[in-house]
Amino acid sequence: MVEAMLRGFRAQQASRGLREETIAAREWLVRRFLIYTNEFPWRWTPSHVDEWSSTLTSEHHLAPSTIRGYQCDLRLFTEFITDNARYGWGDACEKAFGPGVHPMPIVHEWNSIAHLNGYEGNPEARPFTREELQRFLDYADDQVDRAVRARRKGALVAYRDATLFKVIYAWGLRRTEASKLDVVDWGRNPAAPEFGRFGMLHVRYGKAKRGQPPRRRNVASVMSWAVEAVADYVENIRPRFGCADHPALWVTERGGRIKPAEINARFESYRDALKLPKILTPHSLRHSYVTHLTEEGVDRRFIQVQVGHECDSSTAIYTHVSDDFMNTALRNAIAPALEPTAPYGKGR
Known part of the structure; x- marks a missing residue:
C-alpha cells in the first residue's frame, strides 16, 4: 500500500x-x-x-x-x-x-514553520569587496603562470577556471548557468559592435519556476576586459583541450562538461588559499556584479533584466553598496537642502 x-x-x-x-x-x-x-x-x-x-x-x-x-x-x-x-x-x-x-x-x-520573509538566506552572505575580488581573480591568473613555469599539467585547466570565474562575475551568472554554457551561446550585439561575437550571452538554463522549464535570457556584455578574456580562451585555449566536437564552453581534460560541484571545489580552493572569509561562495560573484554596477550608476532596471530577476526586490537583496557609495549618495541627497533658497517657494 x-x-x-x-x-x-x-x-x-x-x-x-x-x-x-x-x-x-x-x-x-x-x-x-x-x-x-x-x-x-x-x-x-x-x-x-x-x-x-x-x-x-x-x-x-x-x-x-x-x-x-x-x-x-x-x-x-x-x-x-x-x-x-x-x-x-x-x-x-x-x-x-x-x-x-x-x-x-x-x-x-x-x-509547522510559516513562510513570513521573502528572503531567508544566510544574513552573513555578501558580495566580494573590490579589493577581495581583485585578489581572487589575480590569484586565479597566477595559477596559470605557476603551472606554465613548472612545466606541469594543469595550465589549461587553470586558465579555463580563471576565465570561468571572470565570466560568472562579469555576466552575473549563477553557478549552474555558467556550467551549462555552450560556445554557440555567444553572439553579437548591434548596440555594442566593439565586442564582436562576444557582445551578448544567451543563458539557456536560468533558474526555473516550479513545474516550468529553465528560463532563458540574454545578458549584454558590459566589461571590455572580461570580453577580451573570454575571447582569448575560446580562440586560443579551449581548442587545446582537443574537444572540437563538444558544444560546452567549459570542457574538462577528459572531454566532458564541467560540473557545478567542480566549480565549487576550485572556488573554495582559491578562496581558502587567500584566507578569504568562508561566507564567500561562487554566488557571491553574482552579488558582486549587481553591487558594482549599482555603485557605478547603471540603471536598476537594466541590472534586473541582466540577472534575470522578475522583481526589483530580488535585485535589491543582491545589492550591498559600499560606505563610500552611501556617503556620496547621502551628500547628493542633502545638498539641495543646504542651499540658501528654499526649494518649495520663497521663504519669509
Missing part, C-alpha cells in the same frame, strides 16, 4: 511538470519520515510531526527554512493521500485495514 501511494504521488507530481530532482527529493523525504515514525501513513498523527520537527532542530541543527521545506513536502504527500474524492486512498485503507483506519492531515499551521 505504501509503495502504491508513493507511485501515485510520483505520478501526480510528474503530471504537473515537476523536475525529476524535485520528485525524487520529496519521495526521499517521505521515506525518511516513514523510517523515523516506524508507522504506516494511515497511522500518522500530528504528534509525529511535532517530534520529528523538534529532532530536526535540536539534533540535526537544520535551518528553519530547511525544516519548513521538509514540512511543506510532507504536507503535499499527506494532502495527496487524504484527498479521498480524487484518489480514494481513504476508502482503500478502510477496505484493507478496517473501518476508521485511513490517512489524516498531520501538518497544520499550528505545528
